[in-house]
Amino acid sequence: MAKAPETVSVNDQRFLAGQAAFEEITGLRSSEFLDGLKDLAPAIGRFVMEWEFADVYGQSSLDLRTRELIMVAGCVALGATAAPILKLRIGSALRAGVSRQEIIDTIIQIGIAAGVPAALAAIQSAGEVFAVLDA
Known part of the structure; x- marks a missing residue:
């Protein structure tokens, strides 16, 4: 049976969009920010990328x-x-x-x-x- 091609989920798209926005806005590498959280609370890093930078920043009229x-x-x-x-x-x-x-x-x-x-x-x-x- 052939292996299905890998797809990027909506959440992964949000995460990647958030990372790109984070880097553009802050001038910092998102990986450094995320690495600082990976041992304590990796989920909050993902929330920041998806919610703050992809959703809120990505859809604001401001x-x-x-x-x-x-x-x-x-x-x-x-x-x-x-x-x-x-x-x-x-x-x-x-x-x-x-x-x-x-x-x-x-x-x-x-x-x-x-x-x-x-x-x-x-x-x-x-x-x-x-x-x-x-x-």
């Missing part, structure tokens, strides 16, 4: 700059617990054409709702991202 500013704002509101993801999103926002000043102004604006400590922690994170880029 332009990439706006989406990245929203992600920066959301991470700022979460405070210091979101610092590693905030740094990733600041880099993604810069790649999407958001200026450094727009990032700082977004952080300050969110500080009104999230509080000064959250804003100060986010400004420190932004400074760290900017310093790496300037090095």
Whole structure:
């Protein structure tokens, strides 16, 4: 009996589309992100690729700059617990054409709702991202 050709499932298509979007948006290799989760929670890496990057990013009416500013704002509101993801999103926002000043102004604006400590922690994170880029 002949072996059926391998097909790519819908979920695999979503995963691959998410990986491509992740790499385009963040400038990072998706395999590095996924490898960081493989021993603890590999499923969340797949969820991030499929849901966040393939579904949400792939079907939004918002332009990439706006989406990245929203992600920066959301991470700022979460405070210091979101610092590693905030740094990733600041880099993604810069790649999407958001200026450094727009990032700082977004952080300050969110500080009104999230509080000064959250804003100060986010400004420190932004400074760290900017310093790496300037090095």
